[in-house]
Amino acid sequence: MKITNKEVDYAARLARLELSAEEKEKYSAQLESILKYIDKLNELDTSGVKPTSHVMDIVNVWRKDISARSSEELVENILANAPERSGNFYKVKKIIE
Amino acid sequence: MNNIIDLSALEISNKIRAGELSALEVTKAFIARINNLEKKLDAFNCVMEKEALSRAGEIDARIKAGDASGELLGVPVAVKDNLMIKGVKTTCSSKILENYTAPYNATVIEKLEKEGAVFVGKTNLDEFAMGSSTENSAFKTTKNPWDIQRVPGGSSGGSACAVAAKMAPLALGSDTGGSIRQPASLCGVVGLKPTYGSVSRFGLVAFASSLDQIGPFARTVEDSALLFKLISGHDSKDSTSAKIEPREFIGDMKKDIKGLRVGLPKEYFIDGVDKEVNDSVRAALKVLEGLGAVIEEISLPHTQYATAVYYIIAPSEASANLARYDGVKYGFRAQSGNLLEQYEKSRGQGFGPEVKRRIMLGTYALSAGYYDAYYGKAQKVRTLIKQDFENAFRKVDVIVTPTSPSAAFKAGEKSSNPLEMYLSDIFTISCNLAGIPGISIPCGFTANKLPIGLQILGKPFGEAEILRTAYNYERNCQWHAASPNL
Structure with missing residues (x-):
C-alpha cells in the first residue's frame, strides 16, 4: 500500500492534526513501512474467526440513573484547567455566524 | 541496621509500626536520595518534597495518637506521571498537558493513601506511555541506573529507574504492551502487569483502553505482591474492573513449586534474542527445574503476529482516546482564527512526534475503506493469539520467556527507526492482547553488568501462581540483591 500525501492529508484532517510539510513527508514514509509490516496479518486465513x-x-454494565452533585471544590478544580473560561463555562471561538 | 533506603517496603512499614523508625525519618531519607541522584538520572517530572514531608508528619502524629493501621504505613511510593494525584500536575510527559493539575485522585492513589503510603513524586515516561525508552518524553530522557549512557526502558522508565536507584522502595506504572515489564527488566527490578480488569483504571490517563493496566514496581517479589494486593479490586468507577474477591498472596507464594508445570514457548527462543539473554533464561529454567518444576516445550503459534496486531489496535484506541485533547477543556491551546484551526494547531503543536505518528496510524486504520482490512483483521488475529494462550494453559500452569530480546540499549540507538523500537516489545505485547498477567524479575547480568529479565506469564487472574514461581526463583538466586553503583 502506497501512502501518498493525499492519504496523509486525509488522516490528518480526520484526526484534527496540523502537520508541517516535513512531517507529512516523514509520516508518509514511516506509515508505509509500518503498514507494510502489518500486511503480514494477511498471511492468516481468519474467515470464521470472531x-x-x-x-x-x-457487555453492558448498568447502574441506577441517580443524579449526583459534584462538590464546588471539584467543579473549581476542573474548570481551573481550562485554557479560557468565563465563570463556570468554557470559552471557545464562535461557531455559529 | 541497614540504611533506610536499602529496606524493603514491608520492612519499612513494620519498623514504623514498631516505633523503630518514624515516617518522617524514612521520607527524609528517600527525598535526600532523590535530590542527590535526580540530576544524574532524570527519573522524576516532579518531586513532591513538601507534600511528602507534611504527609509523613501527619502519619507520625496519627501513630502517636494510637493509630498505626495501614499496610504501607509511611512507605514512600513514586507514581508514573499518567496517574492522577489530586492537586499535583499530571503531564503524561506531554507538552499538551504540561500545566494540567489533577482535580481528583486515581482510585489506586485513594487506596494507597488509606494504607498510609507517602507519595514522593511523579515519574517520567514516554509521552502518553507510547514508547520503550522514555526518549519520547517531551521533557527529558531518564537514564538507566546501571549505565547512564543507556535507556531505562519504557514507557514506565522513570518508575523503574526510581526503584532500581532506591529513590523509592515502590512505584506505580502502567503497562499497555510491556511498559512495566520491559523497563523492570532493563533496570533489574520486579515489575508486574496484572490481569486486565484486576486494577481500576479510574484516574489513569487513557492510552489504549482494552490493553492498559496499572501495576507495581518493587525490588522484591514480596513487595510487588503487597502493592498489587493493595491496588487491586473492583471499582464502580471503572466498569471494566473485575468483580473478584480480595486475595492474599504473600502466604501462598512461599509454598514450593514442586510439580508446577512450566511452559517454554518455542516461538520465544529465536534468532534476534541476545545470546546472554537466552543463556540467562535457560539457566533460570534449570533453577526452576531444580526446585521441582516440570518444564515442557509448548507452542504459541501466532506469536509472530502479535506486534502487527498491537500496532493496529493500540494506535486505533489511542486515536480515539486522544481526541479529547482539543484545547477546549484543558491542556495546551494554540491561538488561531477559527475553531477548526484551533483544534488542528493545538494538537499539531502540543503532541510530540511519536504520539502524532500513532494518532495518524490509528486514524488511518479506522478510516472508511480501511477499517476491515486493518482494524477488523487485527481484532480477529487478536482472538487467535488469545486462543494460543488458552490452549497452552490447558497443559501448563505458567509460561516462562525472556522479557526483552536484549538488555538496555543506548539512548539514540533505536529512536530514528520506529519499527525497530516497536520490535523491542515482541515478548511483552501478547500478554496485553490476551489480557493475562505477567511479571518480569531479574535473572542475571550481561558481561557489561546490565540486568536481564525473566518473564513469567499466567492464566487470567493467575497472579498467585506467577508470584509463587517468581518468589521461589528469587529466593534461590538473589539477583535482586545487587545494586547499581551510583
Missing part, C-alpha cells in the same frame, strides 16, 4: 474487541466477558 473478532476480540475486549478480553473481558462483559
